[in-house]
Amino acid sequence: MAFAPGEHGPPAFLIGVDVMKVHVPTRGAEDIASFLHTVGEITLTDAEKRIVSSDVPENVALDRFYLIWTIKEAYTKAIGLGLGFDLSRIEYDISANTVAVDGVIASDWQFETSQVTVDGEAYRVTLAQFVGSGYGTGTVVPFNQGQIVWSGASYFVRKALRQLKGIELDDADTRSDK
Secondary structure (H helix, E strand, C coil): CCCCCECCECCCCCEEEEEEECCCCCCCCCCHHHHHHHHHHHHCCHHHHHHHHCCCCHHHHHHHHHHHHHHHHHHHHHCCCHHHCCHHHEEEECCCCEEEECCEECCCEEEEEEEEEECCEEEEEEEEEECCCCCCCCEEEECCHHHCCCCCHHHHHHHHHHHHHCCCCCHHHHCCCC
16 A cells, blocks of 8 residues: 555555545534535535535435545545645546546546445445556446455454565464454
């Protein structure tokens, strides 16, 4: 994954992942409408503001917001900038199902998203991956929840480090501490 170029050059893969709980944060927002207005004012384009403020149930508006938010966050994480990038430069067109950056379809990128439920709580998960010229479409496609593997953080880090170093996992490392 890319967070920023290191001392050995740029990252080999540009991949960003964002996961957000679909809820109204308890700090600073009184209700869904005020949350969407406050946060949307600085992060959403005019078209996106219409998407989340249209005549839809509040839970649909909130899920649309987090869909848009995770697309933007996954992309900016992939390019190594995170919140340092003006999120209003990225636009998700819900009717065309495309992502554009500075008005240009992100055709070198692939976006996958899903809503998952963990312990009764809804989460929006989005992956952005640079796939290169001619390989992406800039569209957002759903991924199957069966593709998601839940692991504890320590297990995930150990497994990732060993795989990156080419070390085979032994039985003790494959036990589930998920």
